[in-house]
Amino acid sequence: MELTAEAFVARLGALATPVRMGDIFALAREFTDLPIDGIDRLLRSPEHHQRVGALSIMGKQFTHRATTEARRTELFExxxxxxxxxxxxxxVDLSGHHVVGGYLFDKSRDVLYKLAxxxxxWERRLAIFATLHFVRKGQADxxxxxxxxxxxxxxxxxxxxVGGLLREAGKVDRSRLIAFLDRHAATAxxxxxRAAIEHLDPPLRQHYLGLARTH
Known part of the structure; x- marks a missing residue:
């Protein structure tokens, strides 16, 4: 099979309409080894489905065991x-946690604070969403x-x-989530x-909702 951006686009165009995300992800799996320049071409497409494919490929390629550190650096950059x-x-949510969070796991994370x-x-969303990788590794700082x-x-x-990641971080360190909510619930x-308190006990959820401003 030809591993080029053009081949991916041709296969994408042959999918039944309306195109389902699952079909794009399955196609991306077939193109996991697409070279960087091909991924870049898809990523710069004005067509949303092509960019979905590019980011799905990036996530799959980054997490593949055979992928070299040099290639992971290329994907991150x-x-x-x-x-x-x-x-x-x-x-953002397709592979930000894999490519950005995964790359930064054992490195300086200063870039996330710049993005924040x-x-x-969308860069601010990426800053918080990339930390999902850390949370899944037991790190919530x-x-x-x-x-x-x-x-x-x-x-x-x-x-x-932010709410979703606070909820996930609370699974790692509940006491820090409670402290965070004590500081911010009244103005958040x-x-x-609502997302952050989703897994708390009902009385505690009601307590924080009672403090919250109306949005």
């Missing part, structure tokens, strides 16, 4: 170079720290991600708060 094309919530201060909401920076963000797509966006 490509991802950050093309964030202007990764500009919807679903695109970005003027583009950066999730709570970045959530502190983003807790009063004015974009709902960021607020939802309601969508953030």
């Amino acid at each position: 490509l991802y950050l170079r093309r964030t202007d094309y990764i500009n919807t919530w679903d695109l 201060r970005s003027g583009d909401w 950066d999730t709570f720290a970045i959530a502190d920076l983003l807790i009063n963000d004015d974009e709902d797509y960021v607020n939802k991600a 966006p309601r969508v953030t708060l």
Whole structure:
């Protein structure tokens, strides 16, 4: 099989309509070894489904056991170079935790704090969403720290991600989640708060909802 961006686009165009995300993911699996330049071409496409394919391939390629560290570095650098094309919530969530979080796991995470201060909401969402990789490895420090920076963000797509990651971080360190909520529940966006408290006991959920401002 020819592993090129053009071949992927041709196969994508042959899928039954309406195109289902699962079909794109299955196709991406067949193109897991697509070279970096091919991924880049798909990622820069104006067609959303092609960018979905590119990011799905990136996540699969990054997490594949046979992928070299050099290639993982290339994937990470490509991802950050093309964030202007990764500009919807679903695109961020496809592989941000794998490619960005996975790459930074054993490295300095300063870039996430820079992203958290970005003027583009999708980069701020990426900053918090990438920490899902750390949380799944039992590390919650950066999730709570970045959530502190983003807790009063004015974009709902960021607020939802912050709430979801706080919920996941609470599974690692419940006491820190409680301390975070004690500081922020009264002023946090309601969508953030509802997601963050989802796994708490009902009386505690009601307590924090009672403190919350209306959004």
